[in-house]
Amino acid sequence: MRYAAQRYHDISCGHRVAGHESKCRHLHGHNYRVHFTCEAELDDIGRVIDFSVIKSKLCMWLEDNWDHRFILWEQDPMADRLCALDDSVVLVPFNPTAENMAGHLVHHIGPQQLEGTSVVLVRCTVEETRKCAASCDL
Template sequence: MITATRYHDISCGHRVCGHESKCAHLHGHNYRVTFECAGETESLDELGRVLDFSVIKEKLCMWLENEWDHHFLVWKEDPLAPHLKALDPTVVELDFNPTAENIAHHLATVVAPKCLDGTGVRVIRCTVEETRKCSAEWRLFNGFAPLR
């Protein structure tokens, strides 16, 4: 299998509701999000590419830039969510607790399919790096998404 991979860096805040330690506090990261893409078939385009890197940038990286960069991510079930939203209407309410694992899963299974629709390409791996030491990764296994 041949893949095309591109990463994008964004800065945003979050908190992990219910976390037993300091990640329960409001804080932020300089995230690095990596998307690995593969064609829905094994064939490459007429130039020998899975997909031009600029298309990955335009469709996935710019989604991150426009929707999440310099925003605060909060789970809609978090007791602080309504207060944060009242203070700053640009706060992004999510259907999940914003752990690196949940973010990777959401980007790969919800955002990427919408952004890449019509390209003949899908994300097979999404890595969300919170720091140089800590990251979470979602992968497609044998053509099937891992169980949640």
């Protein structure tokens, strides 16, 4: 039997969606809420994972890598110019939509950060606003 544990974390960061047909093509930012859902069999204590471990391994990754930064697709035509202006630009291998951010966290960051545990990040939901969110499931 598999159980799930969830934790969310709030970050603020900027982005732009290259090729977007509307205002999201402009430089802008969000107060994101990122929800992590981890699964595993229960440990000897009766939990999937201690919530503080989700914080230290996944939430703190967000703090260290994306919070108060500007997330930009490495193929964005503005990448060279924006990187030259500010060292807070983080280049990523995907257009930074909420969907792609969730997918990157599930498929790349979760396995990396949870390596050595029996826990798997099976779902990530990225809320761009309180009304709009995107999820990726493993």
